[in-house]
Amino acid sequence: MTEILGARIVENREVARATRWLVIETDEPPEMAYVPGHIVALYVPSPGEKWVRHPYTVSWAEGARIGVLYRVVRGGRTSPFMATMTAGDTLRLGGRFGEAVSTLVDPEAAAIVGVSTGSGVGPLHGFAARALPNDPRPITLLAGFRDAADAALVPELDALAAAHPHFSWRAALSRPDAGALAGRALAGRVTAHVGTLRALGVSPLATHWHLIGNGAMAIDLRAGLLAGGVSRERVTFETYHNRGTSPDLAVVAAIAAALAR
Ligand SMILES: Cc1cc2nc3c(=O)[nH]c(=O)nc-3n(C[C@H](O)[C@H](O)[C@H](O)COP(=O)(O)OP(=O)(O)OC[C@H]3O[C@@H](n4cnc5c(N)ncnc54)[C@H](O)[C@@H]3O)c2cc1C
């Protein structure tokens, strides 16, 4: 579908450092329902330019309302301006593109692991929140952030874990600090912690892995999972930026070794 709809902002608030939760409402109901993982093109009336367009991944949707978690990139062409927009401001929305996370997941997999960096945690949280009431399979999220101030949706993820015994999540901080997650976050990049998931009862080869965020993370982790024996169909991904890097072979080998242990 390629329809372009008028829309207005309902909510645009900071939920972690330079990370915002945006809810927009389309003027007419979209022809097809959105669920977490679908992609929309947001057309923003950036100053000095007509309309700047970027893709964003749906984290939440209900009727004509769509929620997106986005990073405010320093020096970025669009996101710093988006951060200044307030309730009632207008924009346009094109789409729907991409696949729902739920349709990508292998129905035969015994468990589901989502791995994110930065704002990629949004659609993973949204997917889990929709799936958990109906899907009895364990769902585990590993969310990577630079430091605790960047960690978005912590209360929401904690609430999901409290409500659903078959859900668990961990944050991994690449530059751990003494912030709000002190004592409960893993130290290092998400790719260093694939082995840790075993302690949460995750059996890597029986799991479907969905990766969202920095392209280099997805490239390294996918290569490591495949090298460790996970089947191609059970590793799906969505990259926001930093695509086209070559896999870091040392990281790939370490992930494969962690799966073998
Ligand atoms: C399929 C797809 C879905 C996407 N969904 C989301 C989403 O749900 N949330 C979201 O925050 N972004 C998402 N993005 C990225 C988004 O489209 C924009 O690129 C981002 O908002 C930056 O736009 P900008 O104009 O401010 O910066 P630009 O001037 O376009 O880029 C400046 C720099 O920002 C870096 N960058 C871009 N996106 C990110 C990011 N998310 N986190 C950290 N650094 C980044 C780029 O590497 C680039 O070097 C998605 C991208 C794609 C391709």
Ligand SMILES: NC(=O)c1ccc[n+]([C@@H]2O[C@H](COP(=O)([O-])OP(=O)(O)OC[C@H]3O[C@@H](n4cnc5c(N)ncnc54)[C@H](OP(=O)(O)O)[C@@H]3O)[C@@H](O)[C@H]2O)c1
């Ligand atoms: N306006 C502000 O105040 C402010 C403040 C902070 C950030 N920002 C903006 O946010 C942007 C960065 O966003 P971000 O931190 O969400 O994005 P990011 O650069 O993608 O980093 C997110 C996490 O992914 C990790 N990562 C990167 N490559 C990886 C790989 N190959 N494998 C595994 N993990 C990997 C990073 O680790 P490493 O740390 O090891 O790279 C970090 O923990 C910057 O462009 C900046 O402009 C703005």
